[in-house]
Amino acid sequence: MSETAAQWAATRRARAEIDLVALGANVRALRERAPGAALMAVVKSDAYGHGAIPCARAAVAAGATWLGTATPQEALALRAAGLPDDVRIMCWLWTPGGPWREAIEADLDVSVSAMWALKEVGEAARRTGRPARVQLKADTGLGRNGCQPGEDWAELVREALRAEREGLLRVTGLWSHFACADEPGHPSIAVQLARFREMTEYAEQQGVRPDVRHIANSPATLTLPEAHFDLVRCGIAVYGVSPSPEVGTPADFGLRPVMTLSASLALVKQVPGGHGVSYGHHYTTPGATTLGLVPLGYADGIPRHASSTGPVLVDGKWRTVAGRVAMDQFVVDLGGDRPEPGARAVLFGPGDRGEPTAEDWAQAAGTIAYEIVTRIGTRVPRVYVNE
Numbered sequence: 001m002s003e004t005a006a007q008w009a010a011t012r013r014a015r016a017e018i019d020l021v022a023l024g025a026n027v028r029a030l031r032e033r034a035p036g037a038a039l040m041a042v043v044k045s046d047a048y049g050h051g052a053i054p055c056a057r058a059a060v061a062a063g064a065t066w067l068g069t070a071t072p073q074e075a076l077a078l079r080a081a082g083l084p085d086d087v088r089i090m091c092w093l094w095t096p097g098g099p100w101r102e103a104i105e106a107d108l109d110v111s112v113s114a115m116w117a118l119k120e121v122g123e124a125a126r127r128t129g130r131p132a133r134v135q136l137k138a139d140t141g142l143g144r145n146g147c148q149p150g151e152d153w154a155e156l157v158r159e160a161l162r163a164e165r166e167g168l169l170r171v172t173g174l175w176s177h178f179a180c181a182d183e184p185g186h187p188s189i190a191v192q193l194a195r196f197r198e199m200t201e202y203a204e205q206q207g208v209r210p211d212v213r214h215i216a217n218s219p220a221t222l223t224l225p226e227a228h229f230d231l232v233r234c235g236i237a238v239y240g241v242s243p244s245p246e247v248g249t250p251a252d253f254g255l256r257p258v259m260t261l262s263a264s265l266a267l268v269k270q271v272p273g274g275h276g277v278s279y280g281h282h283y284t285t286p287g288a289t290t291l292g293l294v295p296l297g298y299a300d301g302i303p304r305h306a307s308s309t310g311p312v313l314v315d316g317k318w319r320t321v322a323g324r325v326a327m328d329q330f331v332v333d334l335g336g337d338r339p340e341p342g343a344r345a346v347l348f349g350p351g352d353r354g355e356p357t358a359e360d361w362a363q364a365a366g367t368i369a370y371e372i373v374t375r376i377g378t379r380v381p382r383v384y385v386n387e
């Protein structure tokens with residue numbers, strides 16, 4: 001869909017273009033990597049900042065049969081958006097008193113890591129009169145959410161089967177999550193895989209008949225075929241960003257970054273040498289030069305840690321954030337060039353039009369590209385291109 005004049009006017013200051021054709025192609029590339037498994041597009045945190053509903057639709061159109069979120073509220077919003085009924089939606093971050101009943105009525109797959117959650121979901125199912133779809137989560141070594149192996153797992157499996165026999169729930173999945181899949185060859189990967197096999201085999205011997213067993217996130221989908229099982233859960237790779245430089249570049253896997261973040265220069269002005277720039281004067285112009293004002297700041301998700309380091313493409317040249325990133329704006333030294341006010345400053349994009357990438361910003365800010373794209377704030381309009 002081409003953009004209207006009104007849309008362009010509303011997004012003059014700054015915009016995050018979201019290329020849904022690239023997203024669809026990424027989903028297809030990931031399906032080719034894991035041909036024996038179904039694909040879950042992880043669209044939590046507003047699809048890593050890309051917009052949950054449009055991205056979910058594009059992912060489903062490209063062959064994702066599952067969607068994943070952290071919170072039940074995110075999953076309920078997806079169901080309410082009217083995606084095809086046969087799309088399975090799973091959410092995994094529950095706290096006591098959560099909306100179990102609504103989740104059961106919306107046919108969500110809910111994750112259970114502990115007895116308190118199994119009890120709450122069973123009680124909600126009794127009140128609702130419908131069985132819940134429950135996926136038991138094993139902590140195979142991440143040390144975060146998930147049920148510990150041994151006694152805890154035996155109790156959870158036993159009680160889940162008891163509730164299943166009572167008609168309160170169906171155990172639809174057995175699953176886990178990797179700690180270090182973004183560091184290929186890390187010794188914890190083999191340990192977690194072995195433990196996952198043991199814990200799923202134990203549950204199956206006890207009588208669990210899951211629809212799906214799954215442990216692979218994006219890095220495991222890209223690098224570890226033995227971890228694919230029945231379903232792969234891909235987040236960052238769906239958005240065309242590599243999980244880590246050690247895993248490879250997006251192009252190595254046929255992926256293309258989906259988000260391009262740009263802004264219009266709000267001011268271009270000449271200043272003399274020795275001029276302090278932005279709060280704290282952490283940058284001083286080395287000589288007479290031009291400064292460009294980029295109307296994006298940490299309130300928009302531009303990391304303050306990228307002060308004096310973040311790269312920006314202006315008029316075909318890479319420039320660097322001059323001094324501190326402020327709440328709403330930062331400055332680049334244009335080295336005497338005089339682009340017109342309104343000229344486009346591209347912070348990051350796919351990288352094949354000369355612009356930096358989210359990975360470049362991650363390195364400039366000492367973080368990971370996940371954080372760069374996910375934290376782009378709600379004040380930046382998302383513009384869906386190639387819908």
Ligand SMILES: Cc1ncc(COP(=O)(O)O)c(C=O)c1O
Pocket residue numbers: 042092177216217218219233234235236237243
């Ligand atoms: C449980 C779970 N599965 C899958 C993912 C997707 O991970 P990635 O973005 O590395 O594909 C996440 C994201 O952190 C997650 O929390």
